[in-house]
Amino acid sequence: MDLPIALPIEPMLARPVAALPTGPAMSYEPKWDGYRCVIFRDGDDVELASRGGKTLTRYFPEVVEQARRQLPRRIVVDGELVVVRRVGGRSRLDFDVLGQRIHPAASRIRLLADQTPASFVAFDLLALDDEALLDQPFTTRRRRLVAALAAVAAPMYVTPVTTDLDTARRWFEVFEGAGLDGVIAKPADLGYEPGKRSMFKVKHGRTADVVLAGFRWHKSGPVVGSLLLGLYDDDGVLHHVGVCASFTAARRAELVDELAPLRTTPAEHPWTTGDDSTGQRVPGAPSRWSGGKNLEWEPLRPEWVAEVGYDAMEGDRFRHTARFQRWRTDRDPRSCRYDQLERPVRFDVDDVLAGDPTARS
Structure with missing residues (x-):
């Protein structure tokens, strides 16, 4: 691969906080419950890198194929691999089914890729064409991400974002019912800092x-x-x-x-x-x-x-x-x-992936 960012790269992480932080133009995103994944694409060459720098490429052939079909030809994009289960007219994330994909048998992987295909939810843009974006503020990277992936369709998504604190609080309360894990907060001027806990996360306790x-x-x-x-x-x-x-x-x-x-x-x-x-x-x-x-x-x-x-x-x-x-x-x-045990309000993950219609951003 000949990209402005080389494999491997440690994704930027989040540190836990007790409440949603506030600040000028703080951005809030759903915290997806899946496998962290940075996709590198250079033409037909696609690599899926895990949080620990190991390859996920062989375990998710359907995601590799979707990356070739839908992503720009030269891109490095950070996101999450998830599996969405739809039963009885409702949808939610299923981490257990996702975990079944880490299997030594190629035949088993192909079967599961067909039966329970994974989706990719993008939430940060690290490089595009010959340009590395790590030093750019998050607001710039977000704008470039939305533009670069404007044409993607299921099972490739761009995560919803809001700058409205009340909306973020609502997301924290209701999105758990869709299998999500909490809310991530990112300062507007935040550069992409590999391996550092520079973002914030609020999870249910x-x-x-x-x-x-x-x-x-x-x-x-x-x-x-x-x-x-x-x-x-x-x-x-x-x-x-x-x-x-x-x-x-x-x-x-x-x-x-x-x-x-x-x-x-x-x-x-x-x-x-x-x-x-x-x-x-x-x-x-x-x-x-x-x-x-x-x-x-x-x-x-x-x-x-x-x-x-x-x-x-x-x-x-x-x-x-x-x-x-x-x-x-x-x-x-x-x-x-x-x-x-407290049971979360039921909520469809398909509505989250489509963007919360009541969100203000």
Whole structure:
């Protein structure tokens, strides 16, 4: 490739803040929940680069083809790969389906590319023809991006943007129902700073009371690595909903002794003696994320309750690793049910991709 920006490049990142920042001509965008991707196109040569600089090209052949069809012949554009699922007249992002694409078998990738094709949402322009734009302010890059991609159509999109704070707040509240992750804020004069957390992101934060039902050992030795969490459904079935981790080394060692009285045998644990007909979710099953990772876990009697922080749900489990807050000795484990969770307002991602018709920008 002969472009003014060479592979690889670290995309510009965002640092978390508690509330939407304000400022002269601050721009706000939906925070897409997918795979960060910088597309390099030089004629027929197309490369999809991940946030970590690795290639995504072989995993998304349909996006490569769309880039050749729709993008300018010489361009470097930053954006997000997403999968939109449309069921029952509604649409939302599906991160789980997107993750299935990282697969070693080319035949599997081709099948999924046909069955659940990915879309690309562009949100920054890094280079066009022979011109690098990294030093240009965001407002200039945004204007050039909209002009360069004015003719693109699904499954290629340009993210909506607003400079109106009230609109951004509304996006933060309602777009979660379409599977989006929050809101990104960019100062008007911001240049593109690879690898630096120069943007701002606001994500949803919530807490839940969950049942402690097991743990995994840490790879560093005989100390606790993560706690396995559960919630009961309306029929009294305990489902695995995720883990909490990120303890200090000292705290991992302390947890070994604290949890010792709760340790039990698999034969006495609901996650090893449950009835498959209930659709019970249990830990330890191999997945595309696990690879060769050790998935063994130690059962605990489900008698303790923990309050954890989480940002979003993916189906019936926590989307990311939860954050331990405190023990809730006042709570009965049987009272820790799914019905305590806040469910976002339902919203169609197709409306977001088309641009919010009520937005002022």
